[in-house]
Amino acid sequence: MVKVDVDGIQARIAELPVIGANYRHLVSVANRLYYLRRKGDDKGKLCVYDLEKQKETELADVAGYEISADTKKILVVAEWFLFHSRFCQPPRPSSATS
Secondary structure, rough: OOOOOOOHHHOOOOOOOOOOOOOEEEEOOOOOEEEEEEEEOOEEEEEEEEOOOOEEEEEEEEEEEEEEEOOOOOOEEOOOOOEOOOOOOOOOOOOOOO
């Protein structure tokens, strides 16, 4: 059973000015909130909301994601392939030549 401490709850609630859509898989990391957003027939979008700057950023079209237990990496599922990254950036192509 979950018990909610209602004393001072107004100081712990934040309203996010985001568009109307379906939101799921909300994960808080420091002052950022990561989530999947889907509106209508659109592909799912991985978004992050910076609570300090009060700004939402769309990161990528994705099917899903997981943040590592130490919150330093993110695993993203996009179009049948996986990539992992430190700050939600896709891996850069290799500059090696053959």
